[in-house]
Amino acid sequence: MxxxxxxxxxxxxxxxxxxxxxxxxxxxxxxxxxxxxxxxxxxxxxxxxxxxxxxxxxxxxxxxxxxxxxxxxxxxxxxxxxxxxxxxxxxxxxxxxxxxxxxxxxxxxxxxxxxxxxxxxxxxxxxxxxxxxxxxxxxxxxxxxxxxxxxxxxxxxxxxxxxxxxxxxxxxxxxxxxxxxxxxxxxxxxxxxxxQPIHRARMAFMNQSSRPDDASSASNQDANGAHGMQRHGAKRRQYEEDDEYADHYGSAMNxxxxxxxxxxxxxxx
CATH class of the missing domain: 3.90.190.10 (Protein tyrosine phosphatase superfamily)
Incomplete structure (x- = not known):
């Protein structure tokens, strides 16, 4: 919308x-x-x-x-x-x-x-x-x-x-x-x-993915690359787990x- x-x-x-x-x-x-x-x-x-x-x-x-x-x-x-x-x-x-x-x-x-x-x-x-x-x-x-x-x-x-x-x-x-x-x-x-938690997790991930990187975040990524990627990976896994839950919840509807x-x-x- x-x-x-x-x-x-x-x-x-x-x-x-x-x-x-x-x-x-x-x-x-x-x-x-x-x-x-x-x-x-x-x-x-x-x-x-x-x-x-x-x-x-x-x-x-x-x-x-x-x-x-x-x-x-x-x-x-x-x-x-x-x-x-x-x-x-x-x-x-x-x-x-x-x-x-x-x-x-x-x-x-x-x-x-x-x-x-x-x-x-x-x-x-x-x-x-x-x-x-x-x-x-x-x-x-x-x-x-x-x-x-x-x-x-x-x-x-x-x-x-x-x-x-x-x-x-x-x-x-x-x-x-x-x-x-x-x-x-x-x-x-x-x-x-x-x-409710399924769609909110999806929206949180979409908002995070669409957020543009600025110069400071780019420099911070170099300094804290491993830690940042770990956090991003955790969020991505959480989103994917929510989507997998939705798919599993509807498996009977194949x-x-x-x-x-x-x-x-x-x-x-």
Whole structure:
């Protein structure tokens, strides 16, 4: 995401929750496993209505979350200006829930709503699609699964953790305060919590690698070359270990795949 767009997103989020963009926003659902770090925070939840689960909600600027029924509703998509759809469906659902709007851009991620499913291997593909779409301020994205309560919220939560550097409880609480009915299974929530150190280690390594060397660092490298290389090697190994952990965590998903289409041009079996 471009810095200007990231800044705009941060500002809008801060305005929506009435706090600075790094402050905590806690979840209000009282029966969430407290060991995951989510605590109730009264007063932050939008008015709860049962029929809201059938609607789509704006989470951050140009990013919506909702159920499949909203993805089918062409007038609704036009009203909100939706141009891209991130579809979190398993193979059976994808065969039934075919693309119906050929002028929109779709990206399918093959994930089932089961306790044994692994989400972490699919987060990078979702992030890339969302970043490319939202880099254009005229684009708007709807992220959806069957009912918009379990799988698709997890991908939105992971995205906010990445672009805003929020921890899991903060991102979870913020998304739930926008769409109160989200209810990922305990395995999905645990994966989101475990994804936090993975993506932060990746970002730390990327920031370290992209930092330009100045004259003083170059001279220090000659004086302390062995020590500097040892420290850099340790950081690199830590990053690689985190990536290896993510790969290992998703090893059961080797048969899963992400399918992408542009302008609805997709062939589904």
């Amino acid at each position: 471009e810095p200007s767009l990231r800044s705009e997103t941060r500002k809008k989020v801060a305005e929506d929750v009435g706090c600075e963009a790094g402050d905590e926003v806690r979840a209000s659902q009282r029966d969430i496993d407290l060991e995951l770090g989510i605590r109730p925070r009264p007063g932050w939840v939008i008015e709860e209505r049962y029929d809201m689960r059938r609607e789509m909600q704006s989470i951050v600027p140009n990013l919506f979350l909702g159920p499949y029924s909203c993805a089918r509703d062409r007038p609704l998509l036009l009203t909100h200006g939706v141009t891209h759809l991130l579809c979190i469906l398993d193979e059976r659902e994808a065969r039934i829930m075919r693309v119906v709007h050929p002028d929109l851009v779709y990206h399918f991620i093959n994930v089932s709503d089961s306790f044994s499913e692994n989400l972490i291997p699919h987060f990078p593909a979702a992030r890339e699609f969302l970043q490319q779409a939202l880099a254009n301020s005229s684009h708007k994205v709807l992220v959806y699964c069957n009912n918009g309560m379990s799988r698709s919220p997890c991908f939105v939560i992971a995205y906010l953790m990445e672009i805003l550097n929020w921890d899991f409880p903060t991102a979870y609480g913020y998304v739930q305060n926008r769409r109160f009915c989200i209810s990922p299974n305990d395995n999905f929530k645990l994966q989101l919590k475990e994804y 048969e899963s795949s992400s399918r992408s289409t542009a302008r609805g041009d997709i062939e589904m079996g």
